[in-house]
Amino acid sequence: MKYHLVSGGCGFVGRNVAKYLYRTTQDTIIIVDDLSVGTNPSEWIAVEDTFGTNQANRTEGNIEYWGEGDRVVFWKGDFRRFLLHALEKPSWLKDTFGVTRFSDVFHFAAIVGGRAKIDGDPMMVALDLAIDAEFFFWAVRHKPERVMYPSSSAAYPVDLQKETDHIALSESDIDFDHGRLGQPDMTYGWSKLTGEYLARIAAAHYDLSVTCIRPFSGYGEDQDLSYPVPAIAARAAGKETPFEVWGTGKQGRDFVHIEDCIECMLFAMDHIKDGSAINIGSGKVTSFLEIIDIFTDFAGYKPPIKTLLDKPVGVHARYANMDYVFNELGWKPRIGLVEGMRRVYDQAVRNLEKK
Numbered sequence: 001m002k003y004h005l006v007s008g009g010c011g012f013v014g015r016n017v018a019k020y021l022y023r024t025t026q027d028t029i030i031i032v033d034d035l036s037v038g039t040n041p042s043e044w045i046a047v048e049d050t051f052g053t054n055q056a057n058r059t060e061g062n063i064e065y066w067g068e069g070d071r072v073v074f075w076k077g078d079f080r081r082f083l084l085h086a087l088e089k090p091s092w093l094k095d096t097f098g099v100t101r102f103s104d105v106f107h108f109a110a111i112v113g114g115r116a117k118i119d120g121d122p123m124m125v126a127l128d129l130a131i132d133a134e135f136f137f138w139a140v141r142h143k144p145e146r147v148m149y150p151s152s153s154a155a156y157p158v159d160l161q162k163e164t165d166h167i168a169l170s171e172s173d174i175d176f177d178h179g180r181l182g183q184p185d186m187t188y189g190w191s192k193l194t195g196e197y198l199a200r201i202a203a204a205h206y207d208l209s210v211t212c213i214r215p216f217s218g219y220g221e222d223q224d225l226s227y228p229v230p231a232i233a234a235r236a237a238g239k240e241t242p243f244e245v246w247g248t249g250k251q252g253r254d255f256v257h258i259e260d261c262i263e264c265m266l267f268a269m270d271h272i273k274d275g276s277a278i279n280i281g282s283g284k285v286t287s288f289l290e291i292i293d294i295f296t297d298f299a300g301y302k303p304p305i306k307t308l309l310d311k312p313v314g315v316h317a318r319y320a321n322m323d324y325v326f327n328e329l330g331w332k333p334r335i336g337l338v339e340g341m342r343r344v345y346d347q348a349v350r351n352l353e354k355k
C-alpha cells in the first residue's frame, strides 16, 4: 500500500491533485489543510462526485475519512502542527495513519491569494517562508520517495517583465549555480525563490528526490473568485456593463489549465530529482482585455471597458519560454486557451443559475 501526502490539499491545486490521485491509483491520500482558504472535502467531493458521496465515511477528532476503503484521509489543521507532531514523536505517522514512509509528497500548503493579497498583505504571505522551511526540515528527515515543490513564475526577476522590456521567461533566468538571481515579485516571489533553494539543498545534501515547478497563471473551473479568470467569467456570465478591468487591462499573463498543470507536474516528477525547476505554461501571453473579449464573446455581448487604475496589477507581461519543456522533456499542454476558458465560463453560468 502506498501513501501520498498532499499539504494544502483542499486548495485549488491540492484538491485537483488529490482527486487525480484518487481516480488514477489505488493508493491512500492524506490531505492536510487548515481551511484558511481551502474548501472542505464535502463541497468539492460532492460537486465532482469523485467519491460518490458528500458525507465522510467517519470522523475521528480532526480527521475525516473519505472514499472507498477510507483511501482519502483529511487531517484538518495547520500543516506546521502536523509536521511538529511527526517530528516530535517518530511513531505518530504510523500510529495515526499507518504510514511508515510516504511515497509522493505534494507541498501545496501556502498563503497565496491573488494580486490583492500579494500586494495588500505581503507580511502574511511571508509566512510561507516559515511553512516551507519547516516542511523541508521534516522532509529531509522523513525521506519520502519523492517531493513536489510548487514554486511560481513570481520567482522570476521582475525587471524581465516590464512594459518597455519583457521576455519569455526561461528556466535559466534563475541561475542558482552561477548566483544570477534577480528581484522576484514581492514576498510571494521571494518565498518561492527561497523554497527552490531549499529544494536544491534537500536534493544535494540530503539525497532527497525533489522536483520544482514554476506554474504561470493556472486557472480552472473550481478556482476561487479572488483570481481573475473565474472572476471575469462570473461577471461576463452576469453581463456586467461597463466591464471593469484592473489597470489598463493591457497587462498579460500566460494561462494554463489546471488539468495540464497536474499532468505536467507528474510528468516532471518522473524526470527531475535534483530540485531543479521547470516552467508550466503555454508559452503565450494573453492580456486581460483579451480574456474579457473571450468571455464576453461567449456571453454574446460587447460592453464598454472601464479601467480601474488604482487597483494593483503586478508586472506588465509574465509568460513562459516553454522550449525546454516542449523540446527537451517532450511535454505539451492539451487544453487550448479558448477551450479552457469555455469550461470556466460554462461553470460560471451553472453557478449563476444555482443562485
Ligand SMILES: NC(=O)c1ccc[n+]([C@@H]2O[C@H](COP(=O)([O-])OP(=O)(O)OC[C@H]3O[C@@H](n4cnc5c(N)ncnc54)[C@H](O)[C@@H]3O)[C@@H](O)[C@H]2O)c1
Binding pocket: 007, 008, 009, 010, 011, 012, 013, 014, 032, 033, 034, 035, 036, 037, 038, 039, 077, 078, 079, 080, 107, 108, 109, 110, 111, 112, 113, 131, 150, 151, 152, 153, 214, 215, 216, 217, 218, 219
Ligand atoms: N494556482 C496557480 O496558478 C499557481 C501558480 C504558481 C504556483 N502555485 C503554487 O501552488 C500552491 C497551491 O496554490 P493554490 O492555487 O492551490 O492556492 P490555494 O490558496 O487555493 O491553496 C493553498 C491551500 O493551503 C491551505 N493552507 C494555507 N496555509 C496553511 C497551513 N499553514 N496549514 C495547512 N493548510 C494551509 C489553504 O487553506 C489552501 O487550501 C502554492 O504553493 C502556490 O504558490 C499555484
